[in-house]
Amino acid sequence: MAVPAFRRRILIEPSPGLVTAELEDDWHRMVVTLTHREGIVVDVASDMKRWPWTTCRGAIAQLSQTLEGAALDQLARQGERTHNCTHLHDLALFAAAHATETSAIAYDVTVSDPVDGRRVAELVRNGALMFSWRQENDLFVAPSDLAGLSLSKLGEWISTLDGDRREGARILRWAAIMAYGRAMDIPEGLSATTFPTGACFTFQPEQAQDAVRRPDVPRDLSREGAVPLADRALSFDLPPGYDGIITHQ
Template sequence: MSTPADPDPEKLPGYRRRIVIEPGNGVVTSELEDDYHRMVVTLEYDGEMITGVASQMPRGPWTTCDGAMAVVRDTFLGKRLDDMSVKRAKSLNCTHLYDLASFCAGHAGESERVTYEIFTSDPVDGLVVTRLYRNGAHLFDWTLKDGRFVSPEALAGKTLTGINEWLATLDPQTDEAARVLRWASMVAGGRGISMPTGMKGADIGIVGTCHTFQPGRIDEARRRPSASRDFSREAGPLADRAELFERD
């Protein structure tokens, strides 16, 4: 947890993300919204096999993002819920749709809804504080300076990509939460990059990192109008589902 001197990311300008994972009878739906995306994935399953994949993308930042809905379907449909081979296809997918589908597969057979809420402050003199709530419970505060952990002490000096050994020591629920926070903390860095309407994907993307940034497609991608929102200055993400994120 943070020390008293740490800034409160909930009170500072910065990145916001909310995720809802909702298991049902033979079906799981996961939804996220953040500064750049609003997406939903629903998996249907029979026993251990995925029998249906549907997705929606009310908001995606690039003109090529919508095509990723067919890719996530092809990646997961007909696979076992625990088929790890799908990981090889992550970079071919919209990574956010892929993560939502993975949440669905991982929570199949459960009965309780799971929510995540993330706050990440914009850097101030290289200092970033990021916070995660799971089901309304305050689970993590991480502080980074110039891209390296200051706290928690167990991670001091490491980068966000250098904590896999620590993740391996966690129970499955905590591991999932930590990975959610790590990925959100990485995505938050986009707030510091100017991405005007009409910008080419090739002007910013690292080739091969996601569906939009695949060779050829990256040259076609254009930044959509109003692709970014600042939820630290307005109602939070998934505002139409805000009651799910109320805290005691």
């Protein structure tokens, strides 16, 4: 039986001179493709197949302006993450990090809805469990080296991890933060000015004044038969019977 949860999948597909990263979760389906030559990004193509605010698609051009001409290994240093759609920007960085590899990378993230203040956050990479975190009242209780910390205090620990685990931990932490949005009611037509400015492209002051919530945005992708990137499911090579939470609450 599926556990009610925030679900996010990320698929990164490198090929010679080209790398694509795609994401889907409760509120987004987005994709970024980087074309590169001799370690330089020569073209940034992105698209949004599902997006929450009326102004989000303006970030497609912004991402190209930010990243075209940059070195693959310097994309994170370009900055300007919050002036872009943060999801597109993150996808571009994931793509760049794996641009010269030869195999696809598939991340499957699940963050269970809180039950009596407890929740589980898990990350599966290429079919293998990478992280399983437990929280009670927003503080970690497992694994033991995180006990007593909050999500906002994980930066130092994440910085000690090796490359793949560092990337995975960042993905899982951000998803665990995003998962709190499942408890929020954001009605169609709500102005973005209701929220603090500066968090991303849409919430910059010049966009926020024109941004309103789009209709029919959220999808519960933990429902039976409703998984993220369902049309790419074969790429995830998940364990038999996997229902979104490997280690249950």
